Amino acid sequence: MRDDYYPFVNLPLPYGYGAMEPYIDEKTMRVHHDGHLEAYISKLNAALKERPGLQMLPLAALVRGGALLGEEVARNAGGVYNHRFYFELLQNPADREPHGALRKAIERDFGGFAQFREEFKKAALSVFGSGYAWLAAERGRLAILTTGNQDTPLQRGMKPVLNVDVWEHAYYLKHQYRRADYIEDWFKIINWPRAESNFLG
Ligand SMILES: [Fe+2]
Known part of the structure; x- marks a missing residue:
């Protein structure tokens, strides 16, 4: 997954909101990406604003740091990482099996x-x-x-x-x-x- 740095930006999905129909509905994708992921991104940015010493760390390092970096950073960095990972692994139509x-x-x-x-x-x-x-x-x-x-x-x-x-x-x-x-x-x-x-x- 592409890594990046503070301030984090909610990049558009690499496909349309309705692209996973009929398996995942358009409304869910919209709320999930523009609502839930967006909230993790803005909370992570807000937490890092107060922690200049952590601002140069890439997302994966913030995630690896876990609780050592404080609950607010850990929880929201995880939320950003996990959601980006999930969205990037979706494709429709897709092969039903790996090769x-x-x-x-x-x-x-x-x-x-x-x-x-x-x-x-x-x-x-x-x-x-x-x-x-x-x-x-x-x-x-x-x-x-x-x-x-x-x-x-x-x-x-x-x-x-x-x-x-x-x-x-x-x-x-x-x-x-x-x-x-x-x-x-x-x-x-x-x-x-x-x-x-x-x-x-
Ligand atoms: Fe989620």
Whole structure:
């Protein structure tokens, strides 16, 4: 993911708000990007305004710093990072399955793509309250993990490959309480080539 610095700007999505229809509705994308992500960006900028010593750090470093940098910076830097990551990994239409090096690594580490899919879905459903499910790499091996609120795998020294936002704001307008249906829809719009570059990068 492209890194950048204070003051952070909410860049437009790389596709139209309605581009993920019918899997994620236009209104959700609009509220999610222009409302939720925008709020994390302005709160992060406000927090950093008071902390000139942190203003030269790129977003990933702010995220890695976590609670050591203070709750306000940590929470909002995580919110910006996690949302940008999520939006960048969406594509419609998309291949329903990965290919190449990422496919091979998924087969090696999970026993097959179908097994990975099941395990990932189970993890995403297991997040209690708000958070994310992730595919992440550590020393070349893949693992599925979940994080609460706006925590990220970067704080655990892992390299994020793919994430799904399971905060209710990501799906409630269309799927209501049916998180499993949202996850099934999300599986249809994953930008696998980008996930592979994250893995190899
Ligand atoms: Fe979100």
